Amino acid sequence: xxxxxxxxxxxxxxxxxxxxxxxxxxxxxxxxxxxxxxxxxxxxxxxxxxxxxxxxxxxxxxxxxxxxxxxxxxxxxxxxxxxxxxxxxxxxxxxxxxxxxxxxxxxxxxxxxxxxxxxxxxxxxxxxxxxxxxxxxxxxxxxxxxxxxxx
Amino acid sequence: xxxxxxxxxxxxxxxxxxxxxxxxxxxxxxxxxxxxxxxxxxxxxxxxxxxxxxxxxxxxxxxxxxxxxxxxxxxxxxxxxxxxxxxxxxxxxxxxxxxxxxxxxxxxxxxxxxxxxxxxxxxxxxxxxxxxxxxxxxxxxxxxxxxxxxxxxxxxxxxxxxxxxx
Numbered sequence: 001x002x003x004x005x006x007x008x009x010x011x012x013x014x015x016x017x018x019x020x021x022x023x024x025x026x027x028x029x030x031x032x033x034x035x036x037x038x039x040x041x042x043x044x045x046x047x048x049x050x051x052x053x054x055x056x057x058x059x060x061x062x063x064x065x066x067x068x069x070x071x072x073x074x075x076x077x078x079x080x081x082x083x084x085x086x087x088x089x090x091x092x093x094x095x096x097x098x099x100x101x102x103x104x105x106x107x108x109x110x111x112x113x114x115x116x117x118x119x120x121x122x123x124x125x126x127x128x129x130x131x132x133x134x135x136x137x138x139x140x141x142x143x144x145x146x147x148x149x150x151x
Numbered sequence: 152x153x154x155x156x157x158x159x160x161x162x163x164x165x166x167x168x169x170x171x172x173x174x175x176x177x178x179x180x181x182x183x184x185x186x187x188x189x190x191x192x193x194x195x196x197x198x199x200x201x202x203x204x205x206x207x208x209x210x211x212x213x214x215x216x217x218x219x220x221x222x223x224x225x226x227x228x229x230x231x232x233x234x235x236x237x238x239x240x241x242x243x244x245x246x247x248x249x250x251x252x253x254x255x256x257x258x259x260x261x262x263x264x265x266x267x268x269x270x271x272x273x274x275x276x277x278x279x280x281x282x283x284x285x286x287x288x289x290x291x292x293x294x295x296x297x298x299x300x301x302x303x304x305x306x307x308x309x310x311x312x313x314x315x316x317x
Contacts, residue, residue, distance in 0.1 A: 009175040009183055009292060017167040018240060023160055031160040088168060137160040 026055040029067060035137040039070045039129070041105055048106035052139075072129035073148060074102035074109075081118040090140075096121050100145055114144040178206040181220060186296040190284055194221045194258055201259035224256035225282035227300070228308040230316045232266065232274045247271040253280060253300055254316050261316060264294065268301030277313065279305035 023031060026042060030052050033040040041051030043066040050058075057064055079098035085091050096115065099108030114130070115121055126148035135141040175183060178195060182205040185193040194204030195217040202221045203211075210217055232251035235244075249271050252261035266274055268283070280300040290296045 007180075008177060009180045010172060011175070011292075013171040013173045015167065015169040015171070016241075019165045019167060020162055021165055022162055028160045031163065035157070035160065138163060 024055055026053045026064070029053070031137040031139075031141075034139070034141040035135045037131055037135065037141075039072055039102060039142075041068045041070050041102075042066060043068050049104060050107045051102055051105045051109055068104070070102045070104050072102070072131075072142075074100045074105065074127060074145075076113060076121070076123055076125045076127055076145075077101050077108045078123060079113060079121050081121060083118070091144075094118070095144065098127075098145070100127060111139070111142060112144045114146055120147060176208060178208045178217070182206055183292040185222075186294065187290045187292045190287070190290060190296070192223050192225055192255060192262075192282075194223050195219070196221050202257060203260055204255060204258045204262055221257065223258045225284075225297075226303055226305075227253040227255035227258070227262070227280060228313050229266065229274065229276060229278040229280060230254055230261055230313050231276065234271055234274065249274045251280075251300070252316075254313055259316075264297060265299040266301070267299040275307070277307040277310060279303045279308060 030040050039051060040053060041049045042053030042064045043049050044057050044064060045060070045062065049068050049070070051070055053067065054064060056062065077099045079096040081094065081096050082089065083094050085094065089095075091112070091114070093114075094117070096113040096118075098111065098113045098121075100111055100113070101108050113121065113127055127145035128148045129142045130144050130146050132141050132143045181193050181195075185191045192204060193206060194202045195206030196202050196219055197210040197217050198213065198215045199210065201210075202223060203217070204223055206220065207217060209215065229251045230253070232249055235248050235250065236246050238246055244265070249266040250263060251266045251274065252263055254261050266280060279302065281303040282297045283299050283301050284290070285296050285298055
């Protein structure tokens with residue numbers, strides 16, 4: 001082989017699948033309620049509330065069906081700042097990915113927090129949902145969460 | 152939109168779209184450069200004697216480093232094949248077409264490629280095929296340097312000669 005073969009080839013590679021999937025009755029209920037501007041969780045036998053709701057109890061596998069309405073406010077329990085959003089992040093300005101424990105919930109929900117800058121972010125900060133103007137039954141019906149004092 | 156006109160959500164779109172920059176590594180680089188620069192198919196021999204094409208850096212069975220590079224023939228034998236009748240998104244080929252596992256002469260594992268030059272329903276196990284290469288000035292760093300495999304005119308291979316590869 002020629003000397004040039006020592007050079008290792010690299011190439012861009014794009015993996016793209018246009019999946020559609022069924023929601024099942026529980027996530028379907030969650031998304032349907034989001035479209036109506038409401039956040040719905042599900043209660044486990046021990047009283048803990050999971051949001052987004054799950055169809056089965058993660059510990060016992062028991063089917064869950066007791067839906068619980070939750071407020072659109074909560075607390076950031078963890079976050080990471082995205083200083084340079086990429087094209088597919090759907091926001092061109094910096095934001096944080098965060099787990100948000102809604103008031104009354106016992107689990108964190110992954111969403112994004114839009115704040116003036118990273119220095120505002122901290123675990124324990126209060127946030128409130130900013131709803132999208134047009135809601136279609138997707139998690140993005142909540143556009144983002146924002147610091148509660150600025151809501 | 153009025154809410155009573157909308158039923159419950161039962162289906163969502165969840166597209167996956169990932170952009171990578173991949174490195175071919177030394178072994179796939181050998182294979183790809185062979186296709187474009189030499190119009191040849193390079194594999195690599197494993198310590199147990201099997202010739203892998205495309206070549207790999209480590210033997211998938213034992214994890215040992217692979218040994219020397221081996222040129223394999225662009226003639227081979229169809230072991231199994233699939234007749235595709237259903238169009239899928241992103242595929243430019245018009246059904247029906249045939250994809251086959253082809254044991255190239257000198258290789259120990261099959262290469263997957265399209266079979267053409269025959270009616271789709273004439274594809275069969277044991278059929279002898281040869282590579283139909285792109286013209287020299289259109290060769291690329293990918294298996295697209297081979298348009299497809301087509302019948303070579305040789306008599307079909309005996310089942311016993313490829314039964315280990317099924």
